[in-house]
Amino acid sequence: SGDEKMSKSKGNILNPLEIIKIYGIDQLRYYLMKEVSHGSDGNISLKNLESCINSDLANNFGNLCQRILSFINNNCENKVPFFNKFTHDDELLLNTLSNDLDKLRNLMNEQDLNNYIKIVINNVFNANKYVNDMKPWSLKNSNKERMNTILYVSLEFIRKVSILLFPVIPSSSAKVLNALNVKKEFRNLSSLKKHHVIKSGDALNNLDILFKKF
Numbered sequence: 088s089g090d091e092k093m094s095k096s097k098g099n100i101l102n103p104l105e106i107i108k109i110y111g112i113d114q115l116r117y118y119l120m121k122e123v124s125h126g127s128d129g130n131i132s133l134k135n136l137e138s139c140i141n142s143d144l145a146n147n148f149g150n151l152c153q154r155i156l157s158f159i160n161n162n163c164e165n166k167v168p169f170f171n172k173f174t175h176d177d178e179l180l181l182n183t184l185s186n187d188l189d190k191l192r193n194l195m196n197e198q199d200l201n202n203y204i205k206i207v208i209n210n211v212f213n214a215n216k217y218v219n220d221m222k223p224w225s226l227k228n229s230n231k232e233r234m235n236t237i238l239y240v241s242l243e244f245i246r247k248v249s250i251l252l253f254p255v256i257p258s259s260s261a262k263v264l265n266a267l268n269v270k271k272e273f274r275n276l277s278s279l280k281k282h283h284v285i286k287s288g289d290a291l292n293n294l295d296i297l298f299k300k301f
Contacts, residue, residue: 101131113256114140114298120200120255137301148211148252149297152263154218155241156294162227167242168235169287177240180217181282183210184247188279191251207251214244239287242267247279259297266294
């Protein structure tokens with residue numbers, strides 16, 4: 088832990104079962120896969136674990152899922168909105184994961200999980216920026232059609248990124264895909280090339296907070 092190598096004689100061994108009890112198994116899986124290179128030693132500490140959970144999972148992926156699904160629940164009768172023509176910004180967000188798919192496959196095959204996760208999670212940061220820039224909440228009374236399209240694009244992005252994160256955080260990703268009612272046959276990499284898997288008008292399920300902050 089910290090900059091020291093773990094050693095029984097030094098008494099600085101971290102008990103993974105205790106860590107899982109406090110932080111969660113998905114959270115620990117994510118941290119280890121992102122921060123420790125396959126076959127190498129890693130610098131592991133609870134402080135770094137908490138920072139990773141807060142920045143990548145709670146404030147980023149979890150926040151994106153929560154804000155979009157909560158807004159739809161409150162403003163769209165908890166149903167998938169009907170969308171209109173996608174703008175350049177919409178296409179850019181939807182295509183970014185599709186365009187990275189071959190690279191991501193190769194990284195996974197090479198067991199380069201660090202760079203795999205970095206690419207995926209950076210796209211989630213971009214998705215949160217997209218939502219902030221598009222401001223769907225400000226369109227509720229002035230342009231509901233555009234608001235619904237932004238929300239639909241966000242749902243499709245959440246579907247895609249949840250599939251990509253499934254090997255890393257399977258329990259959390261499954262909760263999101265279940266909330267979106269994504270059928271099992273569409274929970275695969277080939278579906279990332281499609282932009283209209285989620286059906287407008289379908290009911291969504293409630294999603295509890297995925298990751299608590301530390």
